[in-house]
Amino acid sequence: MMWLLFTYFATVGVVAGILxxxxxxxxxxxxxxxxxxxHMAGLFVMLNAEFLAMVQIIVYAGAILILYLFVLxxxxxxxxxxxxxxxxxxxxxxxxxxxxxxxxxLMLSPFGGTLGTATPDIILETGPSHAVGITMFxxxxxxxxxxxxxxxxxxxxxxxxxxxxxxxxxxxxxxSPTP
Amino acid sequence: xxxxxxxxxLSAVLFMTGLVGVLIRRNFIVVLMSIExxxxxxxxNLVAFSHYLHSMAGQMAALFIIAVAAAEAALGLAIIIMxxxxxxxxxVDQINILKW
Numbered sequence: 001m002m003w004l005l006f007t008y009f010a011t012v013g014v015v016a017g018i019l020x021x022x023x024x025x026x027x028x029x030x031x032x033x034x035x036x037x038x039h040m041a042g043l044f045v046m047l048n049a050e051f052l053a054m055v056q057i058i059v060y061a062g063a064i065l066i067l068y069l070f071v072l073x074x075x076x077x078x079x080x081x082x083x084x085x086x087x088x089x090x091x092x093x094x095x096x097x098x099x100x101x102x103x104x105x106l107m108l109s110p111f112g113g114t115l116g117t118a119t120p121d122i123i124l125e126t127g128p129s130h131a132v133g134i135t136m137f138x139x140x141x142x143x144x145x146x147x148x149x150x151x152x153x154x155x156x157x158x159x160x161x162x163x164x165x166x167x168x169x170x171x172x173x174x175x176s177p178t179p
Numbered sequence: 180x181x182x183x184x185x186x187x188x189l190s191a192v193l194f195m196t197g198l199v200g201v202l203i204r205r206n207f208i209v210v211l212m213s214i215e216x217x218x219x220x221x222x223x224n225l226v227a228f229s230h231y232l233h234s235m236a237g238q239m240a241a242l243f244i245i246a247v248a249a250a251e252a253a254l255g256l257a258i259i260i261m262x263x264x265x266x267x268x269x270x271v272d273q274i275n276i277l278k279w
Contacts, residue, residue: 021200047230064252086244111183116234135235154250161257
């Protein structure tokens with residue numbers, strides 16, 4: 001059963017990823033990316049990270065992707081004739097070769113390490129959100145605050161960049177109708 | 180029980196897909212979307228290791244990566260709106276005024 005779910009989520013995720021980079025219309029790309037994000041949220045649920053899955057759906061699929069769609073709709077792009085760099089297409093083969101070697105190395109290498117204290121039993125006893133909350137507000141409190149300030153800075157930067165340039169006083173005086 | 184290497188392999192495939200997207204797409208917004216794919220591949224890796232090695236650190240890092248992805252999307256889209264207003268261009272090969 002777990003294998004069936006994993007195969008489903010992984011296959012649809014990879015197909016959606018390939019569609020995201022290969023579809024011609026940018027809006028279709030955004031919708032394929034939405035499919036990818038939702039299926040990755042499914043994988044997070046399988047990995048005992050329900051809180052992260054919900055954050056993925058709400059923040060990634062709900063906020064970031066809608067931002068992308070807003071900008072795409074705002075620009076009203078025409079579908080382009082040439083949407084890929086044709087002269088760089090040999091890079092695809094280089095990347096596929098690299099990927100093959102990487103996969104072989106991954107399959108050969110044993111993964112392991114020191115096990116921590118947060119076993120699935122302990123997490124499931126109080127729920128994943130509880131475990132995430134306790135960890136975030138005790139061990140990672142400083143990082144959490146830093147991320148808050150970081151997001152504030154990013155929002156201020158985005159507003160400053162995307163603002164319509166203010167007219168200077170002389171232009172306004174010249175353009176305004178005389179009362 | 181699914182082995183850890185299955186998740187890591189899935190993450191590698193997704194990361195390479197995103198890398199190809201960054202390298203060969205011409206539209207700037209789709210390049211940003213490919214970067215989101217790569218960040219998501221890293222997230223899968225972190226959450227999988229966090230589950231298999233019984234540690235919460237991976238999930239914390241994944242949460243912070245999502246926050247960084249939000250900031251990156253906001254700033255990148257603001258920059259592309261600014262460029263689009265001035266040059267009416269969204270292709271990366273038309274936006275090369277920083278190249279000399």
